Amino acid sequence: MSFLTPLYLLGGALIALPIVLHLLRRDVAPPVPFTAVHLLRKTTIDRTRRHRLRDLILLAARVCAVLLLAASFARPYRAAAPGSTRMTVVAVDRSFSMAAASRMTRARELARQAIDDARGDRIGLIAFDERTDVMSPPGTAADARAAVDAIEPGFGATRYASALDKAAELLMDEPSGRLVIVSDLQRSGFDQAGAVLPEGIELIVRDAGAAGGNLSVSNAAIERREITATIRNAGTAARAVEVSATADGRALAARRVTLPAGGVADVAFDAGADVQRAAVALAEDEPDGYAADNARYAVQQARAVPRVLVVTGASGSTSGFYLTRALTAEGDEGPDFEVKSVAGQALSAMAASDLAHESAIVLLSTHGLDRRAGDTVRGFLQAGGGLLVAASPDVDPAVLSTVLNWTPPIQPREVAHAGVLAATDLRHPVLRPFDAVAANLGQVTFDRAWQIDARSGWRVVAQYTNGQAALAERTGGPGRVLLFTSDLDRRWNDFPLHASFVPFAQETARYLSARTPVLSMYLVADVPAGVAPTPGLVESGGRTLAVNVDPRESRIDRVTPSEFQTLVTRTASQARPRTERLAAQAEGQQNYWRYGLMLMLAALVVEAFVGAR
Amino acid sequence: MPAPTAAPRDVRFLDPAVIARLGSMELKARTVVEGFLSGLHRSPFKGFSVEFAEYRQYLPGDDLSTLDWKVYARTDRHYVKKFEEETNLECHLLLDVSASMAYRGGAPMTKVEYGSVLAASLAYLMSRQRDATGLIQFDDRITARVPASARPGHLHSLLLALDRVVPGTRSNVGRPLHQLADALTKRSLVVLVSDLLDDPDEVVSGLKHLRFRGTDVIVFQVLDPYEIRFPFKGASRFTDLESADEVTADPSRVREAYLEAIDGLRSRYEKELRSHGIDFLMLDTSKPLDFGLLAYLDARARRK
Numbered sequence: 001m002s003f004l005t006p007l008y009l010l011g012g013a014l015i016a017l018p019i020v021l022h023l024l025r026r027d028v029a030p031p032v033p034f035t036a037v038h039l040l041r042k043t044t045i046d047r048t049r050r051h052r053l054r055d056l057i058l059l060a061a062r063v064c065a066v067l068l069l070a071a072s073f074a075r076p077y078r079a080a081a082p083g084s085t086r087m088t089v090v091a092v093d094r095s096f097s098m099a100a101a102s103r104m105t106r107a108r109e110l111a112r113q114a115i116d117d118a119r120g121d122r123i124g125l126i127a128f129d130e131r132t133d134v135m136s137p138p139g140t141a142a143d144a145r146a147a148v149d150a151i152e153p154g155f156g157a158t159r160y161a162s163a164l165d166k167a168a169e170l171l172m173d174e175p176s177g178r179l180v181i182v183s184d185l186q187r188s189g190f191d192q193a194g195a196v197l198p199e200g201i202e203l204i205v206r207d208a209g210a211a212g213g214n215l216s217v218s219n220a221a222i223e224r225r226e227i228t229a230t231i232r233n234a235g236t237a238a239r240a241v242e243v244s245a246t247a248d249g250r251a252l253a254a255r256r257v258t259l260p261a262g263g264v265a266d267v268a269f270d271a272g273a274d275v276q277r278a279a280v281a282l283a284e285d286e287p288d289g290y291a292a293d294n295a296r297y298a299v300q301q302a303r304a305v306p307r308v309l310v311v312t313g314a315s316g317s318t319s320g321f322y323l324t325r326a327l328t329a330e331g332d333e334g335p336d337f338e339v340k341s342v343a344g345q346a347l348s349a350m351a352a353s354d355l356a357h358e359s360a361i362v363l364l365s366t367h368g369l370d371r372r373a374g375d376t377v378r379g380f381l382q383a384g385g386g387l388l389v390a391a392s393p394d395v396d397p398a399v400l401s402t403v404l405n406w407t408p409p410i411q412p413r414e415v416a417h418a419g420v421l422a423a424t425d426l427r428h429p430v431l432r433p434f435d436a437v438a439a440n441l442g443q444v445t446f447d448r449a450w451q452i453d454a455r456s457g458w459r460v461v462a463q464y465t466n467g468q469a470a471l472a473e474r475t476g477g478p479g480r481v482l483l484f485t486s487d488l489d490r491r492w493n494d495f496p497l498h499a500s501f502v503p504f505a506q507e508t509a510r511y512l513s514a515r516t517p518v519l520s521m522y523l524v525a526d527v528p529a530g531v532a533p534t535p536g537l538v539e540s541g542g543r544t545l546a547v548n549v550d551p552r553e554s555r556i557d558r559v560t561p562s563e564f565q566t567l568v569t570r571t572a573s574q575a576r577p578r579t580e581r582l583a584a585q586a587e588g589q590q591n592y593w594r595y596g597l598m599l600m601l602a603a604l605v606v607e608a609f610v611g612a613r
Numbered sequence: 614m615p616a617p618t619a620a621p622r623d624v625r626f627l628d629p630a631v632i633a634r635l636g637s638m639e640l641k642a643r644t645v646v647e648g649f650l651s652g653l654h655r656s657p658f659k660g661f662s663v664e665f666a667e668y669r670q671y672l673p674g675d676d677l678s679t680l681d682w683k684v685y686a687r688t689d690r691h692y693v694k695k696f697e698e699e700t701n702l703e704c705h706l707l708l709d710v711s712a713s714m715a716y717r718g719g720a721p722m723t724k725v726e727y728g729s730v731l732a733a734s735l736a737y738l739m740s741r742q743r744d745a746t747g748l749i750q751f752d753d754r755i756t757a758r759v760p761a762s763a764r765p766g767h768l769h770s771l772l773l774a775l776d777r778v779v780p781g782t783r784s785n786v787g788r789p790l791h792q793l794a795d796a797l798t799k800r801s802l803v804v805l806v807s808d809l810l811d812d813p814d815e816v817v818s819g820l821k822h823l824r825f826r827g828t829d830v831i832v833f834q835v836l837d838p839y840e841i842r843f844p845f846k847g848a849s850r851f852t853d854l855e856s857a858d859e860v861t862a863d864p865s866r867v868r869e870a871y872l873e874a875i876d877g878l879r880s881r882y883e884k885e886l887r888s889h890g891i892d893f894l895m896l897d898t899s900k901p902l903d904f905g906l907l908a909y910l911d912a913r914a915r916r917k
Contacts, residue, residue: 029848029861035713036810036840037853039874040860040867051863 004075004587011070018062022055054610061607065600072596077587087138087174088118091163092151093183093208095129096292097553099153100184100211103288107182107208108148114180114206115144121178124170128163129156130525130550138170155292155524155535157550158189164197164568171201174582178202184209187559188552196569203568205561213286215241216293216554218264220280222300227252227269229280229296233259234556235289242283247271254283276300277537277544293554297537297546299520305334306359306513310341313365313394317343320364322496323488326505337509344368352379359513360386364488365394366403374403381479386512389481390488391450404481406457406474412450418486419465420444421495428461429511430471430482433503440500446470448492450485458483480512521546642733642772645902646741702744703761703799706732708775709807711752711784712855716808718839720898727898728806728835729775731905735804736775738906740768744802748774751789752781761801783855786811790819794826802829804909809834809882817885824889832886833905834879834895841897843871 003009034040092111098104115123123144125136136147163181171177179201183189185208197203213235220229227247233239238261244254252269259265271278281295308327312319320341327337340358342350345368352375355361361377381387389400391412401409421441423431431438446464454460454469461482462471474481488505490496495504520543524533527547531540538545559567587593671680671691684692714725722730732748739746740763747761748771759767759774786807793803803823809816809832823830839845845864852859879895886893894908 029850031852031859032845032849033716033854034839034851035716035808035837035854036871036875037851037856037858037860038810039871039878040851040862051866 001076002079002583003071004077004583006074008073008075009070011073012067014070015063015066018059018066022059057610058607061603061610065603065607068596068600068603072593072600075587076592076596077583077590078592079583079586086121086176086178087124087171088114088121088178088180089124089126089138089167089170090114090118090144090180090182091126091128091132091167092135092148093129093158093163093181093189094127094151094153094156095158095186095189095553096153096155096549097158097184097186097211097290098208099292100214100290101209101288103184103209103211104151104153107184108151110182110206110208111148111151111180112145114182114204115141115148118178118180125151126163126166126170127151128159128166129154130159130162131156132162132166134166134170155533155549157523157525157553158183158186159192160189160564160568161192161194161196164195168196168198168201171198176200176202178204180204180206181564182206182208184211185558185561185564186553186555187557188555190559190567191552195567196571199570199572203565205564207561210558211286211288211290211556213237213239214289214293214554214556215239215259215282215285216290216551217243217280217282217296218293218551218554220278220296220298220548222275222278222298224274225271227271227275227278227280227298229267229269230264231257231259231267231282232264232551232554233262234554235286236261238263239286243267243280244283245269245278245280247273247275247278249277274300277546279537290554292535292549293551295535296548297535299537299544299546301520305336305338306509307338307340307357308360308362308509308513309347309355309358310339310362311344311347311364311369312341313367314343314345317365319392319394319489320362322490322501323362323364323505326496326502327509329502329506336506337513344373347376348373350376352376352383355380355385356383358385360388360509362388362390362488362509363395363400364390364392366396366399367394369399369403371403374405377403378405378478381477381481384479386480386509386514387482388484388508388512390484390486392487392489392491397450408456410450410452410483412452412485414448415451415466415468416448417466418446418449418468418470420446421470422463422465423461424463425459425461428473429514430461430504430507433507434500437500440498441504444493444495444498444500446486446493446495448486452483452485480514482508482512484508520544521548523548523550525550642730642737645730645734646737646906702742703747703801704735704739704744705747705749705761705793705797705801705803706735706771707749707751707789707793707803707805707807708732708778709752709784709786709805709809710750710756710778710781711807712780712782713784713808713810714835715780716837716840716854717898718837719842719844720837720839722898723780724808724835724837724898725778725780727896727902728833729778731833731835731896731902732804732806733772733775734902734906735909736768736771738909746771749789749793750774750778751784751786753783753785753788755789755792756781784808784811785815787815787819790816791822794819794822794828797823797826797828800827802831805830805832806835807833808836808840809878813878813881813885816882817889820886820891821889824891830886831892831908832882832894833908834882834893835898836875836895838897838899840875843868843875 090111092107098107119141122138123141124138125144125147126132127135135150136144167179216232218230218232227245229243231243238259240256240258242254242256245252252271255267257265257267276299278298279295285291285294310320310323324339324341327339328335344365348368348370355376361380377387397410397412421444423434423438423441426432426438449464451468454472457475458472459475460469460472464470470485472483486492495501522545524535524547527533531538531545535547535549538547671693675693679693681692708728710725714728715723717723736746743763745761745763748759749755750757757774759771786809820830843864848863850859850861883893892908894904896905
């Protein structure tokens, strides 16, 4: 039995209190001269014996209560048996390089051998590439052996940091632990920083074998009608290999290329027309090369055009006309924004998922907005979307505050002759492009605007010359929210007629649309949710995605086991905190202190019962 | 003996607290007796005490034999000394001076002091009656003895002896009683003053021996109020004054049993002694002495 906070045991010294009182109680009986003592003796002898027993029971109960209280506060626990505290984690590489020849078979043998060597320990089995999965949680050797066969090579790349992190996590609460790495020891596994392991963990490295050479397609790209592939020869001898390609499912004429040892060559295919999807493959590989990197896939990267949803008062309304024209102005590569106008009622009928492809919302009216619209917009903002609210006669501040859950609600006052616009914060992304020509904003006359209290919850970006906020950004909430305190439909000002309106609208929309760009080409490790981590061309969300293996895994340069040890950074030993955590964990699971307190209460009940007699 | 009762009177001079502060035993005895008699004159017990108190003018019809000629010779007036009489009563005062009699709990005097004053008062009273009075002090044996005598200076000797009482050791009431019974040769009255915290069989045996010899016996059991009520609180180690035995007890837990025991002892004495014609009275040392004196007079009257 051990104690988590043994200092409290010193409180057990308080048992001296009842013992001393017990002894004093005997001595405090003062001598009283008397005459008829023989009459007392006759009547009290039996009672005295009983009282002596009662006093002893009381003393025992009090001493027990004090000891149990001290022991409970010391938080006792039973430490696990010393033999069972050691744990061994066996980590098996499952990157696609392990699929070569009989490398995985060899790796399984090494894993079983490591398990047998650690018999008597608690053994955990993990499999790793960029991700690490626990194949068998810490337990018996039999469980771990049974899980070894379930490990199959995938399409991931070796990342030792991933395995070391997981092993350190599993061994975190172990006073002593051991990690056995079974891998083909590719050097590329250390490309990702963070290969660290706490000092207390013993690291053992097992080599599952090496590849003599490997041919791979390390890149494939589409440039309108041309497909370009990069072929790499990782071997030590020159190789000639046939390269084939398909364009939108159409096979192109194969090309043969000769690669020097360790050399790289680009191969171009002319598809005769614009290509959207392409696949490039090698006809052969080295005998122990990696099959997964013999093909590569590409799609034509579409230019990402942010979509802006403009919410107007009612269908058929001309509201948003100037803004839509400004956002859809043609550039060199077409319009920079795709704009869609909907009425407030339509927004209320939308779910948050309907806005998944929208980058920004411009709210020009609150007509038709209800609580559901509020939930939708707030969900949109939570997902990182942007919102521009422009004041106008169609925007009810109370509805706006309620729908967007603004606290405190804005209570604007319409003021006339607000003056002209003056940039307050030129560092703000909306105004930064204006830079030297920001004075052009001063040519706009604002006849009417909202006067808001921007002191709490807002950051003023631009002001009117009367000192009131013209453009303010909401602070503290999710997403990006801008409030323009005047109209964008030329009712309260002539802003849409000025040259500065288009860049203002576009920069505002661009700032609000700053979402992660949509990608079409992924590595296996980075595929979005719902897409299988398998190389190939995949249809997802109405788009074609190209999923490829990590080309770094195609390299065959390796590290030796001893070099591996040196490349792993050892962090300061966590032995003592680990022990303490283990103790705290054991104590927390056992909760002996509760039993101690219950027994103490029982002792006090006995004391009260006996004392009252 | 029925419990004598006195009419309301000034008991100031019978209060042990007052008596204890007085100087000599003679003064104490005189104070007690005079105080007692002054009250008695107004009491229904007048018949017991007229021997000492009254001279009155002769009235026609009075017995001429009761006329006091000496007074007539001095004053030329006729006075009747109506109840004065000569006596041949021999009275022995037995005072227990064992160590237990030195106990004083909640009373102004120890039991032996109380008993001494009682004995002195009785001696004073007897002296006025011209009875021959003697004193025997004892613990487990007779420690001092003043022979009975009716001489005028004898009272002083008795009071002096009572003034010098020194508590002795263990008590053995039966033994001196037997010794006295063997020594008595004529009709007499024995007054025993003791706490009687002794073997009741021995005590009763000795008293029965006296009674067998034709002796009238009055027994005063003198007890301290603490012995009667046992008012102790808190765990105490009770140490016997005579045997040094110790008993540690919680008074609240043993009080009931003790009171039963002490009351049983008193009841036993009362029952057994009365069955043999022996007067028995328990006296509380915190209470006035008049009960003791009344008991004596009651016994004295019954002897006539």
